[in-house]
Amino acid sequence: MAFQRPAYLASPTLPVVHLPRMGLARWLLLLLVCFVSCSHSDLAPKYRFLKQATDAPPVSYYDYIVVGGGTAGCPLAATLSQKFQVLLLERGDSPYGNKNITNLASFADTLADNSPTSASQRFVSEDGVINARARVLGGGSCLNAGFYTRASPDYVRKAGWDGQLVNQSYRWVEQLVAFQPPMLQWQSAVRDGLLEAGVTPYNGFTYDHIYGTKVGGTIFDRNGERHTAADLLEYADPQRLTVLLHATTARILWRTQEGSGRPKARGVLYRDARGRFRSAYLREGGELIVSAGAMGSPQLLMLSGVGPRAALEKLGIRVVVEQPMVGQGMSDNPMNAIFVPSPSPVEISLIQVVGITRLGSYIEAASGQLFASTSGGGGSPPPKNFGMFSPQTGQLSTVPPKQRTPEAINRAVRAMNSLDQGAFRGGFILEKIYGPLSTGHLELRSRNPDENPSVTFNYFKEPLDLRRCVEGIKVIEKVIDSKAFAPFRYPYISTEALLNMTVNFPVNLRPKHDNDSISLAQYCKDTVMTIWHYHGGCQVGRVVDKDYRVLGVDALRVIDGSTFNYSPGTNPQATVMMLGRYMGVKILNEGLQAKKKD
Numbered sequence: 346m347a348f349q350r351p352a353y354l355a356s357p358t359l360p361v362v363h364l365p366r367m368g369l370a371r372w373l374l375l376l377l378v379c380f381v382s383c384s385h386s387d388l389a390p391k392y393r394f395l396k397q398a399t400d401a402p403p404v405s406y407y408d409y410i411v412v413g414g415g416t417a418g419c420p421l422a423a424t425l426s427q428k429f430q431v432l433l434l435e436r437g438d439s440p441y442g443n444k445n446i447t448n449l450a451s452f453a454d455t456l457a458d459n460s461p462t463s464a465s466q467r468f469v470s471e472d473g474v475i476n477a478r479a480r481v482l483g484g485g486s487c488l489n490a491g492f493y494t495r496a497s498p499d500y501v502r503k504a505g506w507d508g509q510l511v512n513q514s515y516r517w518v519e520q521l522v523a524f525q526p527p528m529l530q531w532q533s534a535v536r537d538g539l540l541e542a543g544v545t546p547y548n549g550f551t552y553d554h555i556y557g558t559k560v561g562g563t564i565f566d567r568n569g570e571r572h573t574a575a576d577l578l579e580y581a582d583p584q585r586l587t588v589l590l591h592a593t594t595a596r597i598l599w600r601t602q603e604g605s606g607r608p609k610a611r612g613v614l615y616r617d618a619r620g621r622f623r624s625a626y627l628r629e630g631g632e633l634i635v636s637a638g639a640m641g642s643p644q645l646l647m648l649s650g651v652g653p654r655a656a657l658e659k660l661g662i663r664v665v666v667e668q669p670m671v672g673q674g675m676s677d678n679p680m681n682a683i684f685v686p687s688p689s690p691v692e693i694s695l696i697q698v699v700g701i702t703r704l705g706s707y708i709e710a711a712s713g714q715l716f717a718s719t720s721g722g723g724g725s726p727p728p729k730n731f732g733m734f735s736p737q738t739g740q741l742s743t744v745p746p747k748q749r750t751p752e753a754i755n756r757a758v759r760a761m762n763s764l765d766q767g768a769f770r771g772g773f774i775l776e777k778i779y780g781p782l783s784t785g786h787l788e789l790r791s792r793n794p795d796e797n798p799s800v801t802f803n804y805f806k807e808p809l810d811l812r813r814c815v816e817g818i819k820v821i822e823k824v825i826d827s828k829a830f831a832p833f834r835y836p837y838i839s840t841e842a843l844l845n846m847t848v849n850f851p852v853n854l855r856p857k858h859d860n861d862s863i864s865l866a867q868y869c870k871d872t873v874m875t876i877w878h879y880h881g882g883c884q885v886g887r888v889v890d891k892d893y894r895v896l897g898v899d900a901l902r903v904i905d906g907s908t909f910n911y912s913p914g915t916n917p918q919a920t921v922m923m924l925g926r927y928m929g930v931k932i933l934n935e936g937l938q939a940k941k942k943d
């Protein structure tokens with residue numbers, strides 16, 4: 346095998362698209378090896394209240410039913426079980442024993458796997474950006490880059506939350522799943538580069554959202570082991586909680602209340618792994634809580650007859666209550682990055698440092714390397730993947746828009762299995778903008794709960810979003826040109842050449858523009874990716890009230906990232922977990938809906 350790195354780096358105009366291809370070749374190899382040698386042994390469940398839906402009775406009754414065992418659903422169900430009989434329904438599997446999830450270095454493996462049993466389900470927005478949603482107990486916290494950071498007190502105030510309970514709830518989460526990252530050489534260089542670039546002051550290691558540069562928390566512990574929202578089930582009362590896996594909720598069951606005629610949730614219909622339907626009903630005074638995420642929650646409401654009338658009727662869904670705002674206000678914070686190959690070794694890192702600028706852009710970074718494991722190299726290190734930027738984003742622009750069916754995308758991903766050999770190392774310095782202000786919408790494609798709805802985010806529709814992106818790219822350029830970062834870049838590759846290189850990455854399915862000189866605004870539009878912080882669809886004040894109760898119906902709430910107007914903090918997961926706990930405590934304290942049952 347030829348070690349080609351010096352050659353292509355000396356000539357930056359060479360097609361860099363080869364890099365992600367090589368990554369995929371590696372994964373496909375692993376997959377093949379795994380088919381041959383991995384026996385999928387059933388591990389003993391981590392908690393005895395984890396059960397397969399196939400083992401559930403055909404009909405059951407609970408005080409609270411939570412749909413979606415994700416980042417918000419787990420802390421919520423654990424909290425409610427302190428007083429009530431709770432059922433948590435999760436469509437995916439358990440994360441325990443799945444190395445792709447628990448290992449930091451396997452970040453991209455789950456995202457690369459789009460099989461029906463994968464913990465991630467790929468979707469492509471109408472904007473042409475490849476994205477992913479969780480399908481596993483623990484939700485997005487099983488797929489994510491692990492960065493853990495709180496929302497600002499200002500965000501908390503504007504959300505109308507009780508600041509003290511918010512802080513208590515963050516601490517409750519942090520006790521089990523938040524850690525201080527190791528901060529090795531590459532992340533440290535980014536940190537120092539940010540300070541040189543003027544993103545000051547340095548705020549050290551903190552979960553707090555403050556202007557300047559800081560080291561944030563992570564859900565990966567010192568051994569690189571991931572701790573997910575599912576770990577918060579440790580707090581549950583095992584006598585009162587039942588968690589069903591492979592339980593896909595198909596729709597909400599309703600009753601019409603005498604007198605008012607107002608619809609009231611009375612339970613759910615869910616499907617087990619063998620395709621058999623079961624139902625779970627609420628006991629007197631109980632409530633159904635939907636925590637199925639920003640894709641899943643508006644989808645489930647619509648499937649259950651709560652949504653825009655015309656769209657529902659078109660699919661033959663009986664309208665229970667007309668709610669035109671369900672699926673509106675969908676946003677995804679655009680992510681743009683500059684790829685910087687490094688002449689010296691770098692650690693494998695996901696997000697650890699963040700620069701919080703006053704211009705509304707947040708700078709973060711990830712590093713990694715790939716080693717070609719040659720056929721003869723029995724002693725070569727195990728293949729490492731490149732972290733954030735991997736085959737799920739790569740090469741898909743080869744699929745013409747009209748043919749972007751899931752099958753075609755899968756074929757394209759497989760086609761990336763080229764025979765490129767070589768080694769690659771370096772990092773991506775990326776930015777995410779605050780907000781965003783641009784919004785879009787979500788619509789059902791069918792009545793099948795497994796099928797992704799269609800979603801449009803309208804990246805950069807609002808000019809301020811674009812301006813924030815441009816300002817962020819300028820900061821990244823300064824970081825790359827900083828003294829601190831010098832050891833991790835090739836001095837003869839200018840930042841402009843790096844931009845040229847990155848713009849050629851097939852990171853999305855959008856058209857590229859061949860301008861004489863790259864304007865940063867065009868760069869932002871052409872290289873937009875997702876940082877997977879999409880939110881909205883069931884926003885407070887539009888679909889739910891301040892207590893997260895769905896407007897127009899009874900005994901139904903939505904509690905998860907679909908309720909946000911803006912993405913909280915620099916990254917949302919801390920606040921999503923906090924919200925699950927926070928609302929759980931609020932509901933326990935109400936103590937009225939359901940009577941305590943022992």
Ligand SMILES: Cc1cc2nc3c(=O)[nH]c(=O)nc-3n(C[C@H](O)[C@H](O)[C@H](O)COP(=O)(O)OP(=O)(O)OC[C@H]3O[C@@H](n4cnc5c(N)ncnc54)[C@H](O)[C@@H]3O)c2cc1C
Pocket residue numbers: 412413414415416417418434435436437456477478479480481482483484485486488489490491492493494592593594595636637638639641642645696794876877878879905906907916917918919921
């Ligand atoms: C690849 C990736 C990287 C990210 N990186 C970071 C990061 O570094 N830091 C950070 O703070 N945030 C990060 N995020 C974002 C963060 O993880 C999400 O915002 C958060 O997990 C969303 O939580 P949620 O509870 O709203 O939804 P989810 O966690 O997605 O939970 C929804 C759950 O509902 C289940 N579900 C859906 N529909 C049904 C149904 N019909 N029946 C039963 N169950 C159903 C799903 O399987 C899922 O488990 C990242 C996300 C991804 C995907």
Ligand SMILES: *[C@@H]1O[C@H](CO)[C@@H](O)[C@H](O)[C@H]1NC(C)=O
Pocket residue numbers: 372375376379443444445453454455457458463464
């Ligand atoms: C881990 O990821 C690989 C590569 O995407 C995939 O082939 C494999 O099935 C995954 N393993 C599990 C247990 O999900």
Ligand SMILES: *[C@@H]1O[C@H](CO)[C@@H](O)[C@H](O)[C@H]1NC(C)=O
Pocket residue numbers: 495498507508509512553
């Ligand atoms: C919550 O904690 C933050 C620091 O994380 C602090 O700034 C804020 O004042 C606290 N709020 C309350 C109400 O105690």
Ligand SMILES: *[C@@H]1O[C@H](CO)[C@@H](O)[C@H](O)[C@H]1NC(C)=O
Pocket residue numbers: 839841842845860861862863
């Ligand atoms: C970047 O690309 C533009 C347009 O293709 C070209 O004019 C410019 O010379 C390139 N810059 C570098 C440094 O390669």
Ligand SMILES: *[C@@H]1O[C@H](CO)[C@@H](O)[C@H](O)[C@H]1NC(C)=O
Pocket residue numbers: 858859860864866867
């Ligand atoms: C780049 O080119 C496209 C057409 O290819 C054009 O629409 C766009 O305005 C150009 N952008 C800049 C900043 O010149």
